[in-house]
Amino acid sequence: MKKQVCVVGILVILAVAVGAVYILGLNEGTGSFDNEGRYDSTVLNNMGVIYSNQSDIAHWNNGYSESDVCPWGAEHNGLDYMFYNNSPVIAAAPGVVEDIELGYLPDSTIYVVGVTIRFNSTLTHQYGFEGDPADEVVRVQQVAMLDVEIGDWVVKGEQIGRFLRPTEFDHIHFAVYFNQAICPRLVMGGDDYNEIMSLIEIFHPGEGWELCYP
Numbered sequence: 615m616k617k618q619v620c621v622v623g624i625l626v627i628l629a630v631a632v633g634a635v636y637i638l639g640l641n642e643g644t645g646s647f648d649n650e651g652r653y654d655s656t657v658l659n660n661m662g663v664i665y666s667n668q669s670d671i672a673h674w675n676n677g678y679s680e681s682d683v684c685p686w687g688a689e690h691n692g693l694d695y696m697f698y699n700n701s702p703v704i705a706a707a708p709g710v711v712e713d714i715e716l717g718y719l720p721d722s723t724i725y726v727v728g729v730t731i732r733f734n735s736t737l738t739h740q741y742g743f744e745g746d747p748a749d750e751v752v753r754v755q756q757v758a759m760l761d762v763e764i765g766d767w768v769v770k771g772e773q774i775g776r777f778l779r780p781t782e783f784d785h786i787h788f789a790v791y792f793n794q795a796i797c798p799r800l801v802m803g804g805d806d807y808n809e810i811m812s813l814i815e816i817f818h819p820g821e822g823w824e825l826c827y828p
């Protein structure tokens with residue numbers, strides 16, 4: 615009798631263990647992301663720019679670079695869009711607004727209103743509305759100029775807000791994360807890539823700038 619109880623006990627433990635592995639395996643395979651058929655989240659070559667008109671951009675100084683061997687001479691994990699004040703900012707790709715984070719860049723007076731949009735279980739696009747000074751009232755003003763809240767779904771090209779430009783150096787730091795930050799070109803559409811290169815050419819004619827540097 616004692617032996618029987620023991621065998622049953624082992625079988626129960628085994629069943630629970632197998633069940634747990636099965637469930638964990640399923641979760642790993644599908645992820646928890648579900649866009650309910652809004653768009654094809656496996657298409658990874660259709661990301662666009664975040665402005666609607668080139669005339670909304672005041673300057674281009676920093677693209678993506680993995681070392682300091684680049685025209686701007688520093689590592690930089692995103693693209694800096696230097697918008698004029700009150701210009702519309704549009705979504706580069708569809709997704710769900712996952713987070714809107716308020717903070718400051720380390721060791722600086724620059725505030726960040728960071729909008730994170732999730733495209734699928736592994737890829738996010740982030741819009742850091744960066745402005746000087748460290749004045750919460752100004753940051754609140756930028757937040758009030760957003761058109762999205764956490765949980766909203768956006769389509770590519772939809773306006774997510776307008777840019778507040780307290781100083782001429784302020785910009786949106788746009789970054790694409792696929793586990794880690796990647797060159798946005800890797801997921802951009804061909805026309806969209808030509809679009810941004812024509813923008814860069816306006817500010818650096820004949821200088822042969824690239825969007826990303828290794």
Ligand SMILES: [Zn+2]
Pocket residue numbers: 676690692693694786787788
């Ligand atoms: Zn930047």
